Amino acid sequence: MSRGRAGAPLRGAVGGEFLKAASLPATWATLGLTFLGTLGVVLMSARREARLDPGAGASPADLAFDAAPLGVVGAVVLGVLAVSGEYRTNSPGAGGGRQLTTTLVAVPRRSAVLAAKAVVLVALVAAGAAVTLAASLTLARPALGDAAGAHEPGALVGRAVGVALYWALMALLALAVTVLARGPVLPLVWFLVNGSVVSFSALLAKVTPVARLLPDLAGLRLFADASSIAVDDPLAPLPGGLVMAAWAAALLGVAAFVLHRRDA
């Protein structure tokens, strides 16, 4: 098979998946709420900083990046939405089937469906991260007013890319788990509970240092300061990011295998 023929279905599938994602109101609601929520948290913590400790010279970048965990929730929801709609039973008026059967008739190569979903998901999360981070970095300095310290522009781009990477990898993990669970409840409950302060991984890290290798903890140093992480001795950014990426790749591999073998 020539490369053109192999590439064309994937391009078509990506286009199709993009249309599906863009036509879901929930996609835009998630992106919008993540954006507004993050800006809200940045504004509130800036006001608090300026009131409590006006002379401390708080870093606007730290303020902006400390609001990043909210984006993880948005990314996870996008990852779940990318798959959960396929398994939802349609209303009897729309035939009563599931969207997945239509999808697989249109794109019989199941790995191509999953790949297309992953591509669209990463693009959406990256775009969301770019807009959200740019806005919160821009907003943090005027919001702090006189309490703002100096910018450290060198680290800024690296940390922003780290945040986007962390969000995208979490979204891919959520996508893979949703394929395995064939529904939204299990991944949403798992990732939302784990994303709040009562985190299973952080609890586990108190018992065994191996928990540092769990995906959500491994990647933390991609954007967070070592001092602001509740886990002792977290992995450094590069190895941590690689461990997290390996988790995402492995789970996507399992999801592809299961999707391929399982009765739709």
Add this chain to the structure above:
Amino acid sequence: MRRALVDVTAAELIKLRSLPLVLATALGTVLAAVALTVATTATAASAGSGQVLAEAVPFLQVGTVLLGVLTVAADYPAGHARPALVAVPDRRALLLGKGLAYLAAASLTGAAALGASLATASFGSDAAPDALLVLGAGGHLVLVGLLGLAVALPLRSLVPALVTALGLVLLAPPLLAPLTGHARLLPGPAGGALYHPHRPEAALPPGTGALVLLGWIALITAPAVAGFLRRDA
């Protein structure tokens, strides 16, 4: 009217019992209660039942919130909403039946989960659990799940309702607590006053906490019910 309400509630209970997700939620909540209790008593040497409750209930409330969401949202994707309204054209009766069915399912799940948790904790210590705290924990679990039900009514769909309810109950408090003292007025921390053995200085007293939680439920339920009674199915 009363006879009809009994029938509607029974029908809703049968619907709930027949959903694998509901059974999995109830069972998962009980298993989570046991696992969390084991984890708490293992890490803290002298964990009393009060501390066990304080550690476990924030997780367990996910179970009852999910039950509340499922009571309403399970009707929508498969198109059960219309047959349900054909069978019970009186929407107030249908909604009341759903609410009662939820209360029954959530009370049962909450009681089973708390019972399992306390039974597990009693292996480690012989201190009797504080009945008031246990009741408070059960009350919080059942009430907080009503928020899930109320949120699902206008949203009519599982994912948005679950994300909204869990966002309000579970995600907002730790996010906002370091930023503003008003975070204690959110439903999770407000209801938390009902079952925390040692009240932190910032927290509300139990009575006020319960009232604030009821206020949240009223605030979200009233427009949701008004919409459900008028809106096109």
